[in-house]
Amino acid sequence: MVIKSIYGREGGLGQNFSIPNSKKRITWHNIRKACNNTDELNLPFSSSFVKIIGLGDKTLFWKDRWLDNDGLCNTFRRLFQLEINKEALIMDRLKKDGNAWSPCWEWVRSPRGRTNSELDSLLGLLSRFNFDEKNFDYWKWNMLTNGTFSTNFLTKMIDEKLLVSTVPLQSETLRNHHLPQKIGIFIWRSRARRIPVRVELDKRGIDLDSVRCPVCDSDVETVDHILLHCPLRFMGSGFSLVRFE
Template identity: 50%
Template sequence: MDKEVKLETRIIKNDPSNLFCWKWIRPPTGRTLSELNRLCDLLNGFSYENGETDKWAWNLHPSETFYTSVLTKLLDEKILPNANMSFETARLHLLPQKIGILIWRVMQERIPVRVELDKRGVDMDSVRCPVCDDDIETAEHTFLHCEFAKDIWSRIFRWWGSNRHMYSCLGDMFKGDIGGSKSKLWQSIEWVCGYHIWRNRNLTLFQRKRGNGPMALNEVQIKSFEWISKRVRKCSFEWSQWLINPSSYDDQV
């Protein structure tokens, strides 16, 4: 719950020392207290002719009251004016929230691939892909052009029963479009596949444990079955059927 930060002060009437009587939700400390003392020094000796109660006014909100939630929104609008927010940030109800967070970061190009780290001044030995070493590591390369990614996507398409083998660009991925139609089940499998591509990248980079296509396909099949079957109540998933023809459950999720 957002807490209102209330700043109010008044001058005690007819007080020759012109003392302030402050009302704080939290007493100021550290740098805030130092700035407050400097402000008091600046106002020392200042007289109010009308004798009315004085208060702080925050001009960025109609109520003239400071709210942290309003300030956060203003900062986001100022700092991130060109952010691509067209991709839905809501998670798929068929998968854990952590999967949706990762995929959103991928589509916004906010994952720590080596090119992005290099832009931010992180000192690295190389910006090449740690999995295939064929090109520099960007988000598009990691999830689309890396040999491991191309292999797993090809296997996933075949498992679904599609004659497609690859995506043309990063923007085509993770949206659930298959054969010209939208499928929540296929989108869930796409997201799980993206999760395992990123997981394989991290295992390769940090633990020197590189996976392979058959192993990755098996992991996607197991985890997608585990997550989706537990969240769909209106039908019963059979493991054997899931391995043979996952698209047969498309109309039941």
């Protein structure tokens, strides 16, 4: 409810949605930004959540996106202007009549002219829509067949995209069956500069007191420094590091 009160019913996840600076909340803003970044990897994350309509008890008939991708209030603007209750739920506008759903409209005046054409188009869409009458309205994630959102599955999809697009010549690293998987991933992350050393954290806007190596303080803490050049980090450990190139 808090997010909806600030960003609107869709939580500011709709297309071309801008938030005034006075209403921005850093955490939710970063979540929205992460959604956009995922979309830019050609993973349709923002559009992967589908509203499944059951009893129509939690979905606004006109304003929520359930019958089309734009919301009926935008697709059928003339009809929406005639609607008396613009916050009507689906269950307010569609009633079960035997085995079929019948519309139950409340107009300011009866539709006529072009508005009648819009009404015919809307009724055509409704006649082809299937309701899940045994359940309440709920969200389904269509990237998995079971419809349940999985952070682990999404992370794997993102890693695969980054592996191919960012470091194309190293995609065999994670497919090398002669190495333990965690070692292959570590080698790839090292070459892609995805280890959270201080220089990389600073590039991502994390506020640090210093970017110098906290062990030897002789140079900035980069991936090469911690793995190859730090004189104190592996002193006495018995490790012998070699370059990945």
